[in-house]
Amino acid sequence: MHQHGHKDPNAGKLYELIKDVRIAMMTTIDDDGTLHSRPMYNQEADDHGDLWFFTQIQSPKMEEISRDSEVSLAYSDPDSQTYVSVSGKADIVRDKATIEEKWSEPLRAWFPEGVDDPQIALIRVHPVKGEYWDSPSSTLVHLYGYAKAVVTGEQPKPGDQAKVNLT
Numbered sequence: 001m002h003q004h005g006h007k008d009p010n011a012g013k014l015y016e017l018i019k020d021v022r023i024a025m026m027t028t029i030d031d032d033g034t035l036h037s038r039p040m041y042n043q044e045a046d047d048h049g050d051l052w053f054f055t056q057i058q059s060p061k062m063e064e065i066s067r068d069s070e071v072s073l074a075y076s077d078p079d080s081q082t083y084v085s086v087s088g089k090a091d092i093v094r095d096k097a098t099i100e101e102k103w104s105e106p107l108r109a110w111f112p113e114g115v116d117d118p119q120i121a122l123i124r125v126h127p128v129k130g131e132y133w134d135s136p137s138s139t140l141v142h143l144y145g146y147a148k149a150v151v152t153g154e155q156p157k158p159g160d161q162a163k164v165n166l167t
Contacts, residue, residue: 027072028064081135088127127166134160
């Protein structure tokens with residue numbers, strides 16, 4: 001698995017777990033200090049491990065990121081029992097070549113003028129740390145874990161969990 005330039009041995013697994021999750025919840029800090037979350041269409045991470053999202057220039061998240069670049073991303077795939085949390089620093093990218101490189105046609109629903117839309121921008125998130133929970137999705141595996149816990153008195157360990165340093 002590709003580590004995306006990170007030293008932590010769990011980084012490759014974290015990126016593998018999120019690559020096919022289409023929507024991430026992005027949390028920023030609102031102007032009153034409260035947390036503000038919204039769904040964002042997930043792009044594949046680049047070779048440096050940065051995560052990319054298209055956005056409209058005139059959106060609250062642009063102001064929030066300009067004021068405080070700390071963001072959190074939450075990925076969830078209940079079908080495969082995969083859950084990932086990533087925190088990092090965000091910045092705004094308006095570079096036309098990067099927008100063209102990251103563009104995919106389904107984005108036209110939000111940006112009717114395509115890459116030439118004057119409202120288009122990218123948010124690049126440079127991850128600092130992450131955590132994942134990866135459980136087997138099989139009902140039989142969960143039933144086995146439950147039965148084993150009842151017999152042994154030990155809490156079941158239904159899957160893989162790791163904190164990941166992404167700096």
